[in-house]
Amino acid sequence: MLPVLSPLLLTSALAAVLSDRQTLAGSNVCDQIAGSISGQVYTPLDLTSHYSQDIEHFMSSSSENPMCVVEVTGTEDVSAIMKIVASTRTPFAVKSGGHASNPSFSSTTGVHISLAKLTQIILSAEKTTIELGMGNHWTDVYTALNGTGVNVVGGRVVGPGTGGFTLGGGYSWLTDQYGLTSDTVISYNLVLPNGTATVVDANNPDLFFALKGGLNRFGVVTSIVYKTVPQPDLVYGGIQLFDSSAVPALIEATVAFQTDNADPKAQVILTLNGGTDPGAILLSFYDGAERPAAFDPYNNINPNLDTLAVQTFASFSQAAPSTLVSGNRGAFATLSTSGLTKNFLTAVANESTYYGDLALLHSGLLLSYDIEPFLKYGEYATDSAFPHSNSPLPLNLYFSWSLETEDSFWRGIMQQSINHLTEVSRKEGIYDPQMYAYPNYALDTYTGPQLYGPTNAARLKVIQEQYDPEEVMLLAGGFSL
Structure with a gap:
């Protein structure tokens, strides 16, 4: 850093x-x-x-x-x-x-x-719910829950806090079993734009809907009460690092994993990196103490580094070295698809290589594309601002660079890459116009209809006008509805 x-x-x-x-x-x-x-x-x-x-x-x-x-x-x-x-x-x-x-x-x-001081972690006596202050990081939560036999559907890597992550939806290692993090929320402690403190739950369906993916448009959330889920004492997982020569085999394996896996306890993230450190990272997780058959497609691909092990969930949650590239300039960008094909993932790999070759000319550092296979997690979807009952698969672009003068260049390149990959997904038959951009990965140029769809965006505008007629929350930045 x-x-x-x-x-x-x-x-x-x-x-x-x-x-x-x-x-x-x-x-x-x-x-x-x-x-x-x-x-x-x-x-x-x-x-x-x-x-x-x-x-x-x-x-x-x-x-x-x-x-x-x-x-x-x-x-x-x-x-x-x-x-x-x-x-x-x-x-x-x-x-x-x-x-x-x-x-x-x-x-x-x-x-x-x-919100750094709001770090309460309050597990109910029955261990069925947990209240988290919005100053917590997920790794702190997992450490506090270690050995309790329960967990919360939360973030996957070191870094994100509980607040924005949940308000944007929240993809988790447990999503295939329970849905997005926002699907497990019981109530939000919210301060409305006029300063009134209130509890938002299913008894207030409009605000409850709006806070599930609607981010910072409706007030300031200070804490959230979540459902807990069962957690085995030990899980299997870790990180594997590969050089660029392994990418074609990793693509084949990931397509096989997406196509054949039926075990909701098994999940992976494949990251294809360009820039100053090209190669690939495979982050694997199984919600149990044994290596599952679902990971067999990756068996014969030899990594340069392998940390796969049986360990606690709290230990596993710190496996990804996501903080190593922190402190640089950067951005996320995204698109959602209905599936993964070899041609689509090959196009993703080509993007990382093509733009990676431009890195040194424009102070570029790491250019990564995160491929995130999921099952039909939409069956757990609740009434949410971010629509996900159709189980969209998010692709996350993370680019980092060092010079402020290159901000516009790289953000433009990221959108250019998204546009190209969207066209590839159309040709591959995995483009669905009703699968929208995941808010936590989206560039700030995205609008409400691109994030939530026209129907949900219109509903959010009505809710915003009702609870923030003076447009106080517009003073806090954020996406335009």
């Missing part, structure tokens, strides 16, 4: 951007917040690490320098802040884990609300 700028350097950078008048106005808002909450307010002048740590993101291009950072301690703090930013029309952001790749989605030059 790149070194974090010191508070003094951040102060200089901020001063170069903000006028005296803006700084004064921001100071007044931040002072007002400081006098209204029990949490802490930090400014660029703060000499501790709180300011810099709270604004840090997985991708440096997602970070901005706010007028102040507010570390909230609970719902009451968030309620007070929402009333102030609404009355002053101050731009703000809400950050959970900091894994959002789109600038201004969880960052701001205004008031930065950090």
Whole structure:
């Protein structure tokens, strides 16, 4: 990870951007917040690490320098802040884990609300539900649940926080057994844009629907209550690294896995990498202590590194080295398909190679394409903003680079790659116009109909107008409905 700028350097950078008048106005808002909450307010002048740590993101291009950072301690703090930013029309952001790749989605030059202190993990006495604060990371949750015999349908790699991940839908290692993370939500503790705190559950079907994939358009979620699911003490899985020569065999094996696997406990992610470190990564998981027959298609492909082992779920959750490339500029992009074919995956591999060859000319680092096979998990779908009853398969592009001057180039290249692969999927018969872009992987240029479909997007706009008539949440960035 790149070194974090010191508070003094951040102060200089901020001063170069903000006028005296803006700084004064921001100071007044931040002072007002400081006098209204029990949490802490930090400014660029703060000499501790709180300011810099709270604004840090997985991708440096997602970070901005706010007028102040507010570390909230609970719902009451968030309620007070929402009333102030609404009355002053101050731009703000809400950050959970900091894994959002789109600038201004969880960052701001205004008031930065950090949920880092909201780390409660409360397992019910019956072990049937669990309440998670939105400052948690999934690996912390899995560690806390280790040995309890239960788990939560959560994130797959180190990095994402519980907040944005769940509000975007949430693909999990347990998705084939239970659906998306949002399908397992019992209730949300939500602060509405007007500052009113409320509990959103099935008794409020419109907001309940909107928060399942609708992200940050309807208020600030401080904690979520989830259903728990049974978890064996030991699982099988790990990571395997391959050089580029293994890619054709890995493609054949992944098509066979997608076509033949009928075991919902077995899942894989195949990552094809271009750029400065070409090759492939296979991340495999089985929700049990033995290697399943479902992994047989991969048996005769020799990796350069193999960490497959029987281990706890908490240990397995830290297997993917996803933080090794953090701290660089970057973005996600995506498309969804109804299936996987050899020709489609070969086209994906060709994209990683073709654009990988451009990396050194444009400060490119890692250019990865994540292929994610799933079964018919849509049978577990609930009424959700992000439609998934038809079990779309998300392809995730993650590109990273070092220079800000190359932002437009690489984001344009990512969309160009998505457009090409969409055409390939049409020719392969795996394009479905009713399979939409997964919100947590989508570029910020996507609109409501592209993420949710025209029907759900229209419903979301009605809900937004009902609960946020003053358009307070538009001050926090995010996708346009």
